[in-house]
Amino acid sequence: MHRFEVKYSLQGKIVLVLIVIPLLWTIPLFVAVALMPDMPEWMIPSLVVIILLGAIITTLRLVNHKLTVPCEVTMDDNRLEVKLLRHSFLYTITHYEAEWNNIENVSSNIDTQNNKRFYQVRFRKPGKTISLSPDDIIESTDGETEFGKTLFNYVNKLNNTSTAAALKIHSKGFYDSWWAKLLTFFAWTMTVLVIVVSFTRPDSINIWKILGFFAYCVIWLTAYYTNRKKQ
Structure with missing residues (x-):
């Protein structure tokens, strides 16, 4: 049995935040242009800068404090278990437990900005994709974390022993x-x-x-x- 503490997030909600928050922050710009068509030229670039900074800060705070929470991941030959260690109002499901043949996809992805990796796991039931992010820094783009090595050892073990193609675990990445x-x-x-x-x-x-x-x-x-x- 292997146990790790990593960061948990839900792909669908992160994508929603990345799309919705910038759009919400652009509304004041369009309202200001509509209500004040004769505003000074210097005011528009100032509003653009303020809106961009506001969108970036709001998105980062939501992702880092509400969408990303610590969790405990337990793996053995039979199952994968994920328990959230902190409450977030954005997540109603705080515990996942699945046998390996109930996992559809596991991918290793690179966070180039922070030199880290994050791993996406998609369950067949429930049909959700979660992201698991260790704090380990990787030395190169080919580097792998201890969490990732352990995770893919179990994935490869299932794929090598499973005779049913439909039960094999795929490795489709975040940007695929x-x-x-x-x-x-x-x-x-x-x-x-x-x-x-x-x-x-x-x-x-x-x-x-x-x-x-x-x-x-x-x-x-x-x-x-x-x-x-x-x-």
């Missing part, structure tokens, strides 16, 4: 998911569209709105291609 590919396609499409419109009808789009949009696209596209390249 359909929503990540869809968001990347959307970011590229909208970027090209904005560039075309800015050249063909330069007076129809506000420069600060363009810069704000490009900021979101660049952040996502950089993370997407950097992580996929290093996985």
